[in-house]
Amino acid sequence: MPYRSPVADFGFIFEHVVPLAPLAATGRYAEADAETVAGILAEAGRMSDEVLAPLQRAGDQVPARLENGVLRSSPGYDKGYGAIAGGGWIGLTADPAQGGMGLPQAVNMAVNDMMSGACLSLQLKPLLTQGQIEALEHHADPAMQALYLPRLISGEWSGTMNLTEPQAGSDVGALRAKAEPNGDGSYAVTGQKIYISWGDSDLVSNVCHLVLARLPDAAEGTRGISLFMVPKYLPDAEGNPGAANDLRVVSLEHKMGLHGSPTCVMAFEGATGWLVGAPHKGMAAMFTMMNNARLAVGVQGIGVAEAACQKATEYAAERSQMGAIIQHADVRRMLATMRAEVFAARCIALDCATALDMARATGSAEAAARGAALTPIAKSWGTAVGIAVSDMGVQVHGGMGFIEETGAAQFFRDVRVTAIYEGTNGIQAMDLVGRKLADGGTAVRALIAEIAATAAVDHPLAPPVAAAAAALSEATEALLARAPAQRFGGADAYLRGFARALGAQYHLRAALAEGAQGPRTRLARHYITRLLPGLAGSLAEALADPAALEQITAEDLMA
Structure with a gap:
């Protein structure tokens, strides 16, 4: 079964979990109504499935090469890139005055998610162009904008x-x-x-x-x-x-x-x-591009995780070992974990994007701070999920996952770098406990309060989510009591714990929206009862005595 873009998942998230309606109510994004967005996502999904996905293996097996100083792209990439540029997908969020569509970044991230799942190597090209467009829109003089932006937006350059x-x-x-x-x-x-x-x-x-x-x-x-x-x-x-x-x-x-x-x-x-x-002032200008790319790279991880999950599920349904392996408890555990992690990470990224969109549309300092606080989580957790889910996909395949012909290993090999580029995940975690707590924790406390508010309902899955919010709040206050440098050793663990709690919130929202027992409620139960308990370990690690880590010497590590 070939890759299928998760268009329906985006529709559900945008309606029930991370609503787009408030953005459409602003003057800037009035055209991003539900019907228009649904049409855009359906068309982007069709392109991803029919044009980009068939290029996934070709790029891996026939890499780009340099011949006498001339770069030669992988077979079929010209057709794939032509579809991306010709469909206007590069300029989805760009200024309409320069040929862009002026749509929300949240919609663009959904499109990038689908394109990444279809063919990450090719999707990386328009992603970089989109980041450059944003940098030039904010920092270039009018003459440079007039020369470069229309050609970048069209995909000609x-x-x-x-x-x-x-x-x-x-x-x-x-x-x-x-x-x-x-x-x-x-x-x-x-x-x-x-x-x-x-x-x-x-x-x-x-x-x-x-x-x-x-x-x-x-x-x-x-x-x-x-x-x-x-x-x-x-x-x-x-x-x-x-x-x-x-x-x-x-x-x-x-x-x-x-x-x-x-x-x-x-x-x-x-x-x-x-x-x-x-x-x-080059770093300020470049950081405009990098911040755009950090969210987009998190989305790359999620897109690859989606593709790896689909492939593993298909294999498990077809592979027979004492019956179809999808019936075995441990395989169901892995597949449910993969699917639950993808949903949670996707919601984090889209929540981050909508906050940044709201800041652009309204000038809200609160929305800007919210988006800034979510950015390192979206980047780090999205890529970590991409790596973990693609690794688990290999495991579901068993020995065939270690065989290149199945394509399962390619997802892991392709996505592994996303935790490294555009700021390593360790740097993202340090940013979260450093600069993102520099406001005294205002934006972070607001996010935790949202989790607690979501959990303040009469639902069987709500109490563990409420407890997670309380534990995260307590850990945050403990970190705020430390000097920034004393937070760094536990930064990665704190980010992981924060992502876990956010993911539980989104799964609870999904279960509440579904109403009766159904697939989203069952997936939410899996996440909240089996994955959310890991929050306690993450927060314990985040709050461990930093002096103990500092006392480990270079000689200790090289002994």
């Missing part, structure tokens, strides 16, 4: 982000790339960047690189970094790709997965670029 260097990974402030003024408003950008996803492409007529580099008078660290637009081909007077710029792909990385997505080592050799935003 594509975008990348260039942060990482061999010596500067998570420590971006250690980068060495430099930019020298050319005297005509442009700059000569020189340096090497690594891990550049889709750093080159034969699917578009121009590749537009956003590059972090230092001006001659720049300070050390992140405060001295500027952002530059450096296109592969220099636009001519009419805005068409002209002369080749002084940049090249040095090599392609040999990766564990995502073989259809070329990950490039890029060399900029005095390449012509233009400043995006103010000098020395």
